[in-house]
Amino acid sequence: MTNINRRDFLKLIGAGSVGTGAGVLYGEVTKQTVELLIPQVIPPEDYSPGIATWYNTTCGQCSAGCGISVRTREGRAKKIEGNPVHPVNQGRLCSMGQAGLNALYNPDRIRRPLKRNAPGGSFTPISWDEALTTLGRRLGNLKIQGKGNQVTLLSDGVRGHLDKLFATFMQELGSDNYLQYDFAFPNALYKANKILFDIDTLPYYDIKNTNYVLSFGADYLGTWLSPVHYSLAYGHLRQGRGKRRGKCVQIEPRMSLTGANADEWIPAKPGTEGLLAMAIANVIISDDHYRGSDIDDWASAVGSYSPSAVSGQTDITESEIKRIANDFIRHRPALAIAGDNIASGTNAVSNILAINALNYLAGNLNKEGGVIFNKKPSLVQSTQQRHASYIDMMGLRDAMSTGQVDTLIVHNTNPVFNLPNSSRFKEALTKVPYKVSLSSFMDETTDLVDLVLPLNTYLESWGDDIPEPGVGFTTATVLQPVVTPIYDTRSSGDIILTLAHQIGGELPVALPWTNMEDYLKAGWKEIYSGQIANSAFNSFDQFWRKALESGVWGENKTCVPDRKNKTKQVQLNNITIAPEFSGDEKDFPFTLLPYISQTFFDGKGANLPWLQELPDPMTSIVYNSWIELNPATAKKLGIKEGDLINVQSKEGSLQAPAFIFPAIRPDVIAIPIGQGHTQYGRYAKNRGVNPINILESIVDDASNALAWSSTRVKISKTGKHIDLVKTSGVTRTLGRQIFDKPGKHS
Amino acid sequence: MSISVGDAISSFKIPILMGVMVIFGFGIGYLINYTFFSDRSPVQPINFSHKIHVTDNNIQCMHCHAYVDKTPSAGVPSVKKCMGCHKAIATDKPEIIKLTEYWDKQEPIPWIKVHDVPDFVYFTHKRHIKAGIECQTCHGPIETMARVTRVSSLKMPWCVDCHTEKQVENGRDCVTCHK
Amino acid sequence: MAKITDKIKEYTRPGYYEKFDYHWTMSIDLDRCTGCGACVVACQAENNLPIVGEKRFKERREMKWLRIERYWEGEYPNLKLKFLPMLCQQCDQAPCETPCPVAATYHNQDGLNTQIYNRCIGTRTCAVYCPYEVRYFNWFTYTWDEPLEQQLNPDVTVREKGVMEKCTFCVQRIRMAKDKAKDDNRRRVKDGEVTPACVQSCASEAMQFGDLNDPNSKVSKMTKNKRAYHVLEELNTKPSVVYLQKVEKHD
CATH class of the missing domain: 3.40.228.10 (Dimethylsulfoxide Reductase, domain 2)
Incomplete structure (x- = not known):
């Protein structure tokens, strides 16, 4: 090439211009999007941006009552850890406790009060005013007519001042029907300890x-x-x-x-x-x-x-x-x-x-x-006697189906999921004229009610708790909100106190407080002046600040046991030690062992995605239910892992994939409790099976508790197969140097 | 008949050169955009002047950016903080009227970020202030700016150069700044 | 070329990291570990690990920096199940570091095997070289169902598609502890000031974390225990995670 003619020159210039234009455009497109720097209108007093603030409160995921420290940044909860000064968990926390954040920020939380339009119809959002006025008027009318006893409150195992508040409220309403129900509550253990040692609390x-x-x-x-x-x-x-x-x-x-x-x-x-x-x-x-x-x-x-x-x-x-x-x-x-x-x-x-x-x-x-033996809790009463046994629940069922319950208030518990189908509880529940549920999630029970009052989670509420079993000395923890409620929800205490004022009469006299925080403080002021004053604190306010700061208050003592030997007479003479089972051994050759899942507890944790993704400790299975079979049993029946198995009891059947589990008796099959929800949000709904459904309603006569390990079943193959999702592949070390020092294995 | 190699090349020459020109032009264009139309000095919703506040009225940086030596972020002052003075001062100025409007509506002012590092970078004002770095080292003569203009690139080489020069302990380790 | 080989020779020399301030080390006592899984959730919460969903889990694309492995021994009824928490071993001679074409993973002066997300181009070579299989690749950009994203830890980057990730020994907590030490005019971080999320949560106190260069730290004492060993020690990767054998003998 020696020279360029005019035509080529223009071509080149044209190409250059196109390039430049594209370059400018490219620069424009790839610019960082404009980010805004939004200041606060009024600076918050309780945190500085960029650094974490920790709040001590109490875990509400199970009944152990561990103390937790919640790390918050810019008003949002980021991490839950154990409270190091709490005597129960001493800074440590289990997977369920840590997954509490999934409950707080769960996408499936009920965000506003809901009312059912017509029986069997759908829910419509309503305002808190409307919801509480409707309920308050209904309860007020019953009270005036002297039918207060037709109101039943069925709660989870709440303790401390919330329990006291529920009790006062129901009493003033003229009702004796305040029950607590938790599937995992150890009725039999309490009963046996009472018989042998004459104690009301766990040792x-x-x-x-x-x-x-x-x-x-x-x-x-x-x-x-x-x-x-x-x-x-x-x-x-x-x-x-x-x-x-x-x-x-x-x-x-x-x-x-x-x-x-x-x-x-x-x-x-x-x-x-x-x-x-x-x-x-x-x-x-x-x-x-x-x-x-x-x-x-x-x-x-x-x-x-x-x-x-x-x-x-x-x-x-x-x-x-x-x-x-x-x-x-x-x-x-x-x-x-x-x-x-x-x-x-x-x-x-x-x-x-x-x-x-x-x-x-x-x-x-x-x-x-x-x-x-633990001393009786002296600070806040822990009321095990309110816990309903299975027979008590059946009493409630009968009352509901015979029209003795006009209004049923369910608080945070899910009996429709946690009672077997053979209990016919669900059918009785639908006969109650007016049902109210206080719950954070649309669970199976809440799905059946007429009015839904959405609750704050425990991370947004005031309250207190005493750990059960205790640790040998008196201790109590305070619950305080660590974040402002993220939706239009209220705490149980606030709802009950508002209702009390709504109903009027003697109720506002007995419960003059307008919110749970005041009620709690008043209660603690009483405890302070009775038992704590003259100790290390100058005033109640100082004590209260300290209690909120550390999240726990207790006599600072090491374990001082109650030395009295409490064993009464020998109680082993007339006991029926031989087990009974539903279904005879010939027709139903296997004992069904439902067991409380470590990831979902009694089913409460199934809506928390971290727990759904946490491999089961023993099997490493996630996101499903499974039936555990001994390898010998599986071989005899020709069952392989993942084969869909039909499990038949006298009361019903369920289908779930098999898992060959080496450590189970050949005459036993086991299914974890927790999955099998038909409601309860996107992470839990229509996933796995609920073994409680097929249990027969047989009880332990001494404690009236459901005998949920006493159902026999038979199993058969369905011919279908489901791949179980699990993390572990090879389950043997195969001679690799994993648990030993090198050279030790061969 | 044969086609010489030279002829073959020359017949492709113009398209190749055109390609080269497109690439060259692209670079120039990008540079033009980068130099003249950059986002270094955006127009803000309120025409806030650091010059009036710092140079003319001698207000210290920390008076408004209160968190700068305590937390990773310097802390842009809250609207309440602005109103703390401007309830009484210069209430008739048009920009202050705008501020008052935000305050009356209890709305935050949507400032446009001038100094921004990506989300994968951990930057803390506190450590830099405590090490005795002046605000001006990174923010330029901010006290004279009527509208905030970014003078530093805030790119990684710029950070690393300074860390190297000042011999910051572990200053060249990736995880010192990358989270 | 000679320069690079010299450098490799230098840092593979035993005791190379001792001259630096810290040598972060974790000890896991298998005799205490119950396999409960609290550490797994703690890690997920602390490090913004995504909720991948059942489908991705099935495709073996789970993202768990810390997992618990289980190994059966014996036959029914004389069975034993042993648990092994497996996380990045932060090897001093890490096989994953050498193959990275962009040096996105390297060993820093604190004995940490670091992973720099914005540098990673996603060749996944490191994951192939890792004998412990503790590196996880982001095949997708994961999202959180609103409002679960409000939980995300602002001190940890949310990773995007195409990036390799793994346990960092909670480097953000180490950074915070160093920051605090500087605020208090201390040269060094005290023993016990840094606890990664998993160590913090461990209910049976099976895990300890600290500086191996400090002979009085808890973790130093643990590594001198007779039961101390490294998993797959024969590979000579020199892990910074020390396991303590489960005691099987009993009377």
């Missing part, structure tokens, strides 16, 4: 200092009573005491998380654990390890339960029983505890009595490392 099980934990089904690391506290104790038992490493033995038909961590896992025949305990007691007495004055009574009570007599029924060899008994004695202080599936059969109370007796015979009562 403190000192796992931390014990040498030997003999647990009959109690999944104390997973779901039983206060798992965070027991996990702390477990860590200490294993490695916190130098050379004195405690031993854990777990007796249960299906390996729970605790079973996986125990040194020995012993699958006794379901329901016969009490028998096993009797045999152990028999060995203790016959080997002359117990020398109390009432030895003759005990000897006659357990005389017929020799290891050889029990061995066949429990499916545990005689020598094994003797070994366990001797270990239990040799390792004193030891601890025998019972819970979960073992405490939910037809012989629940008998089982626990027998197991508790072991603690007495081995001398583990009121001893460090044994069972330590």
Whole structure:
């Protein structure tokens, strides 16, 4: 090329101009979008932008009553951690507690009050004024007509001042019908402790200092009573005491998380654990390890339960029983505890009595490392007596279906999901003329009511709590809102107090406060002047500030047990220790073991996405339900993992994929409780199955609790297959150096 | 008959050159946009002048940007803070009337961000102020600006250059600034 | 070329990191660990891990920087299930660092194996090289159902499609602790001042975190325990996560 003609020159200039234009345009398009710098109109007093503010309050995810610290930034909750000064969880927190943020910021929360247009019709949003006026007028009329007793309040297990408020409200309304219902409430344990030790509150099980934990089904690391506290104790038992490493033995038909961590896992025949305990007691007495004055009574009570007599029924060899008994004695202080599936059969109370007796015979009562009795909570009453047993719930069902309940107020509990179909509770519920639900979520029960009053979550509410089981000394925690309510919702206390003023009459006299914060403060002022004044505080305000700041108030004492020996007479003479099951063994060859899921608890956690995505600790399955089968059973029936199985009980059937679970008895199948919601938001709805549905309505006569481990089933293949979603692939180490130092494996 | 290599090239020459020109022009165009139409000095909803406040009336930076030595963000003053003075001062000026309108409506002023770092960058005012860096080091002669203009690129090389020069401890480690 | 090999020789020399201020290390006592999963949720909350949904989970595209592995031993009824919390081991000789073409992952002076999101171009080579399989790739830009996004931690970047991510030992908490130390005119962070989210939540106190260069730190003492070992130690990756063997012998 030597020269350029005019035509080419213009071409080049043209190309250059096009390029330039494109360049300018490109620069314009790729500019950062304009971001705005929005100042506050009025600066908030409680935080500075850019740094975190922590609030101490109480966890509301289960009944253990752990203290939590919530990290907030710019008025939004970011993270929940344990409150380090709280005696129950000491700064630690379980997965459910941490997922509380998913409840607060759940996209499926009910955002405003709802009213049902016509029976069976849809919901329409209404204002709080309209909602509370409607309800207030109805309750007021009933009260004036002297029909206050036709109002029933069914709540979850609330404690402290909210419980007191509910009780006062119902009393002033002229109603005795205030019940609490939680599926996981250990009715049988309370009953057995009452019979044997004459105590109303749960004792403190000192796992931390014990040498030997003999647990009959109690999944104390997973779901039983206060798992965070027991996990702390477990860590200490294993490695916190130098050379004195405690031993854990777990007796249960299906390996729970605790079973996986125990040194020995012993699958006794379901329901016969009490028998096993009797045999152990028999060995203790016959080997002359117990020398109390009432030895003759005990000897006659357990005389017929020799290891050889029990061995066949429990499916545990005689020598094994003797070994366990001797270990239990040799390792004193030891601890025998019972819970979960073992405490939910037809012989629940008998089982626990027998197991508790072991603690007495081995001398583990009121001893460090044994069972330590809690003093009655002196600050705020914890009212276990309001907890409805299954029989109480059936009483409510009958009252509802015979028209004795005009208005039913359901607070934060979900009986339609947590009661079996055979209870016919749902059908009775629909017969109630006016049903109200106080709830944050559209659960199965709330879906059936006529008026929905959306609640604040516990992170937006005022309240107080005392942990149950207690920690050996008096302690109470305060709940305070950590964020302003994000929707048009109100707290339960505020709603009840507003209703009281709405109804008028004596109610505003008995409950003159207009909001929960004032009510709570007034209550605590009374406690302060009665019990706390003259202590380290100058005034109530100073005390209250301190209580809110630390989130917990307690006598700053280490465990001081109530030394009185509380065992009454030998209570083992007339107990029915043999289990009963629904359905006979021939037609229904498998025992169905529904178990409380560690991720969803009794179903309450199923709407929290973090928990749906948390692999189940034992199986690593997410987002579904499954049926656990022993490999031998599966092989015999030709079932592979993921095969859809039909489970048939006398009361109904369900279908779920099979999971071959190595650690379950061949005559038992297990299904986790928690999934199978038909409502309850996008993360829970239409996912998995609810094993409670197919349970038969049989109860433990001593405690009136539902015997939810006593249903027999038969299973069959459907021919369909569902891939289970789980994280673990290879479940064996295959000789890889994973748990050992190099060179040790081969 | 044969086609020489030179002829082949020359027949492609003009399209190739055109391509080169397009790319060259693109660069020039981008540069023009970057230099003359950049977002370094946007027009704000209220014509706030740092010059009047700082140079003329001698108000200290920290009087308004109160969080600058305490938190990562400097803290743009709240509307209440502005009104704290302007309830009484210069109430008749048109810009102050605008401010009063925002206050009466209890609405925040939608300021346009001039200094912005991406979300994956952790920047803290506190550490820089505590290390004795002057506001002007990054914000330029802000006290004389009638409208805030960004003088620094706020790009990574600019940060790293200063960190290198001042020998900041771990100043060149990625996770010091990248979160 | 010689320069690069010299450098590699230098930092693979044993004890190289000891001359720096910190050598962040975690110890996990398997005798205490119950496998409950509290740490998994703590990590998800702290580090803005997305909720991927059932479909993505099925495709094995879950994003969990910390997972609990389970291994069965024995046959019914003499069974044992062992749990192993598995997270980025922050190897001193990390196999993932060398193949990255853009040096988006590298070892910093605190002994952290860092991942710089805006530098990552998503070749996924590092994930292939990692023997612990603890690197997770963003196949999609995940979103949060409104208003769940209000929970997101402002101290941690929300990652986008095409970026590799993994456990950072909660580098944002380390940064905050250093910031606080400087405010208090301290040269160093005190032992116990930094607790990653998982360590903080652990109910059985199985996890400890601290500086290995400080001989008096809790974690230093744990690493001297007779039971201490590294997972897949024979690969010589020199992990900064030390496991303590489960005690199986009992009388």
